[in-house]
Amino acid sequence: MIKELFLAGLIALKDYIATHVFTCLVPAFLLAGGIVTFINREEILEILGEKAKKIKSFTLASLSSFFLAACSCTVIPVSSGLYYAGAGVGVAFIILWVAPASNILALIYTGNILGPKIVISRIVSALLMAFVVGYVMTIFFGRERGEVFQTSERRERRKIISRIELILLFLILLSLLMPNYIVRRGSYIYKVLVWLFFTLIVIIYSLKMIPKNKIKDWLRETWFFVKIIFPLLLLGVFVVGIIGKLLPENWVRSWLGGNGIFASFLATMIGAISYFATMTEAPFVDTLIKLGMGKGPALALLLTGPGLSLPNWLAIARVFGIKKALVYVPTIVILGTLVGWFFGNFIF
Amino acid sequence: MKIQVVGPGCPRCQATEKNVFNACAELGIDADISHVYDVKEFAKLGVKLTPAVVVDGKVVVSGKIPTVEELKSIFSELKK
Numbered sequence: 358m359i360k361e362l363f364l365a366g367l368i369a370l371k372d373y374i375a376t377h378v379f380t381c382l383v384p385a386f387l388l389a390g391g392i393v394t395f396i397n398r399e400e401i402l403e404i405l406g407e408k409a410k411k412i413k414s415f416t417l418a419s420l421s422s423f424f425l426a427a428c429s430c431t432v433i434p435v436s437s438g439l440y441y442a443g444a445g446v447g448v449a450f451i452i453l454w455v456a457p458a459s460n461i462l463a464l465i466y467t468g469n470i471l472g473p474k475i476v477i478s479r480i481v482s483a484l485l486m487a488f489v490v491g492y493v494m495t496i497f498f499g500r501e502r503g504e505v506f507q508t509s510e511r512r513e514r515r516k517i518i519s520r521i522e523l524i525l526l527f528l529i530l531l532s533l534l535m536p537n538y539i540v541r542r543g544s545y546i547y548k549v550l551v552w553l554f555f556t557l558i559v560i561i562y563s564l565k566m567i568p569k570n571k572i573k574d575w576l577r578e579t580w581f582f583v584k585i586i587f588p589l590l591l592l593g594v595f596v597v598g599i600i601g602k603l604l605p606e607n608w609v610r611s612w613l614g615g616n617g618i619f620a621s622f623l624a625t626m627i628g629a630i631s632y633f634a635t636m637t638e639a640p641f642v643d644t645l646i647k648l649g650m651g652k653g654p655a656l657a658l659l660l661t662g663p664g665l666s667l668p669n670w671l672a673i674a675r676v677f678g679i680k681k682a683l684v685y686v687p688t689i690v691i692l693g694t695l696v697g698w699f700f701g702n703f704i705f
Numbered sequence: 706m707k708i709q710v711v712g713p714g715c716p717r718c719q720a721t722e723k724n725v726f727n728a729c730a731e732l733g734i735d736a737d738i739s740h741v742y743d744v745k746e747f748a749k750l751g752v753k754l755t756p757a758v759v760v761d762g763k764v765v766v767s768g769k770i771p772t773v774e775e776l777k778s779i780f781s782e783l784k785k
Contacts, residue, residue: 398768399754435753577770
């Protein structure tokens with residue numbers, strides 16, 4: 358029995374390495390490293406901290422969250438930093454929600470495993486939920502304004518990213534998307550060839566256009582992401598392989614199958630309580646879908662899995678105060694359930 | 706010189722702390738090095754992105770892991 362489980366884990370690992378490393382993970386990590394190195398995130402935060410119109414600041418906060426934090430451990434300091442520097446409570450919680458629920462690494466990976474339709478749904482629903490969360494938090498806590506440590510004086514505007522570096526990020530994105538886009542069928546080796554071609558372009562372009570020390574910074578940050586996330590991911594895939602073997606199919610089918618409101622709620626709760634390291638939620642959901650989970654609950658789990666966890670609740674309560682955590686967490690749970698139910702019944 | 710490494714204890718912040726210690730050792734500076742973990746303190750220090758390094762109240766690195774070489778040039782510049 359133990360041997361069988363171990364084997365199941367190994368098989369999951371093998372399938373995973375064979376089909377994801379080059380055409381998904383390498384470019385994804387390069388992109389994440391590039392975002393950290395080339396995009397001037399401080400400038401984005403500066404703009405968000407200003408007192409802008411609600412709609413404008415909410416939109417900006419949701420969109421910039423995609424790029425602000427690629428690993429979930431950086432989200433709480435970023436959002437609390439904004440809050441204590443004077444940004445609205447809505448803006449702070451939007452970032453707290455969107456950044457992990459649809460950060461760029463997780464999105465790419467989800468697309469690779471589960472297909473484009475579910476990724477687009479993940480982005481759209483994360484944004485929708487962000488607006489509601491921002492609004493709810495503003496209604497409850499908008500007036501109360503605790504300590505503000507106004508530290509930053511107005512500086513002159515700096516560029517968020519230069520055109521040359523933006524093109525580089527775009528080229529990396531191509532090397533990520535093209536293999537899956539051009540090669541729809543046939544052997545995996547064709548995908549690798551397409552990937553190789555675009556990666557060559559990335560290499561030539563960066564050697565010609567980007568200064569050496571910047572390239573070094575970029576590769577160092579990339580390597581760091583690999584070092585932190587990759588082992589967790591391998592472990593996650595291994596564990597998921599075992600869980601897939603252990604979970605009885607009819608159990609999954611009867612509790613999480615279909616698109617009913619209860620299945621969606623259950624999926625949301627699983628995601629909201631347990632801790633998923635960035636990206637591990639995708640193989641987990643993939644396994645559950647194969648065992649019979651409905652698409653709607655799958656989406657709910659994808660959203661709340663990386664966005665919330667028990668340790669994360671505690672951290673939010675400590676940093677922002679218990680009252681805000683008590684509003685935020687149930688809001689997310691309710692919204693996640695509704696989104697799973699809605700997308701499952703009307704979109705998929 | 707008072708050096709504060711600012712970060713919630715994530716791996717990137719640990720790497721930063723290690724580099725700060727190494728840079729100080731290589732330069733032979735006798736600095737008062739501490740690590741600020743409390744997220745609420747971050748904003749007070751003017752830190753928006755972690756990991757960050759604060760020297761005598763001034764943010765000198767933020768949002769990335771500085772190399773030992775970078776830190777050495779920053780510290781020796783500030784010491785003058």
